[in-house]
Amino acid sequence: MYKLTKRLSFLTMIGMFLIVIMGALVTKTDSGLGCGNEWPLCNGKFVPAYTISSVIEYSHRAVTGLVSLLLLATFILVFKTGSRKDAKYFVAGAGFFTVLQAIMGALAVVFSQSSAVMALHFGLSLLAFAMTLLLWLTFTKWGDYTVSVARTTDGRKSALPKNAAPIGRGFRAFVWFVGVYCYIVVYVGAFVRHTESSGGCIGWPLCNGQVVPELTGATGIVFFHRIAAVIMFIFGLALFLIARKKYSHLENVYKGAGWVLGFLIAQIFSGATVTWSLGHDTAFLFTGMIHAVLICALFGWISYLCVVMLNARVPLGAEHPRNKQESPQPAKAPVNRKEAVTE
Incomplete structure (x- = not known):
């Protein structure tokens, strides 16, 4: 399950990256109304007629839908099998910003929105991407998120300088x-x-x-x-x-x-x-x-x-609360009743 969660988190991060890039493409090509003022349909159809603007806008919607499903599966796996609180925060944050930017995108199609609001739509997509990136990094060497001491070429931790702050x-x-x-x-x-x-x-x-x-x-x-x-x-x-x-x-x-x-x-x-x-x-x-x-x-x-x-x-040198584990209590020696003496 760990490997599956890691792979899904990676695919979700790549998918969220595509959403941000495709959203920029929609803006650059002025394809925001390529499907008219309709959502989720595109010009009254599930598969629109071929025009450059409609294909760009429809592809952006389709990728958003697929990535949302990937994110949902990742969300379930992280909460079901994950033990790290930060991973749960990241996947929950990604879900929140994804839903929010999708709602804003739909409203922008149906109702005309100001440029200031549409710029915020891009910002929310970027936050969703950052959350999925941080989630995926929790499964890599960069995912400790505590300060890590540099290592030497042979993989051992280098000695800290005396003035290490x-x-x-x-x-x-x-x-x-x-x-x-x-x-x-x-x-x-x-x-x-x-x-x-x-x-x-x-x-x-x-x-x-x-x-x-x-x-x-x-x-x-x-x-x-x-x-x-x-x-x-x-x-x-x-x-x-x-x-x-x-x-x-x-x-x-x-x-x-x-x-x-x-x-x-x-x-x-x-x-x-x-x-x-x-x-x-x-x-x-x-x-x-x-x-x-x-x-x-x-x-x-x-x-x-x-x-x-x-x-x-x-x-540095102190144990982080998140990694702190309670040391097992030493077992009590059995009491020999014959040797127990009461005063």
Whole structure:
């Protein structure tokens, strides 16, 4: 049952990733009404007539339905056979955000929704993906979610330096702050897509040939997103530098911060390619999809670090409460009644 749960959690994570990417494709190709204002039917049919927009929208709905069934099966297995509380939290969170984003998607089809609400729809899908990623990681070496000491090449734990510091409260708070801020930046990026404001800034890194353009309309929306992304890069760089200086002996903290910074840099350059590809439909679609893939990777890793920080309050060398087991009580020696003496 353990192997089956692990495989289902992996398939669910991949499926949720596809939902996020396909949702971005629906937005990029303006296929949101490819099935008309009907749900769950598509233009009055279960299998719609062939048009590009209807196929894209219908495929997105079909994948969402299949992944929901996978998630339900995983949910049942985790609660039936799993002993880890965090795995139950993750699968329950994935189910909650999946249902919520599906309801929002259906309402957006039947009733017109504002761009702000549709951007939130993408954010909920991203949260559902992060939950399934964290669930799958519980079955891998990264799934301890307590701070782990780096290992040597032969697999043994390396000796801790004398000045090894436990995870401080300030660093834990900073990681969570960066995680929340990252979600805000992602939301603003989704708002750019849903308002079709990508053309507000021509060129990169300058916006319409100016350092600070006129902050109105689409230009103001895109420029605000760029400034938010620059600040996010500064936060990500600071996160990595602090982790390298103080917590390089903690494998998942140091490597996690490195992956966050790496995906953040890739995300910034992919955003630049999106701008450079304006006016070329195929290139614009391709670069936009790469941008969405990197969003998933970036947010997934910062979510991982946030969860590690929740379990990083225990000093190194101390036993974590979740892993603590009661030691068996020593058996009492049998009483020899013949030798028992009463005063």
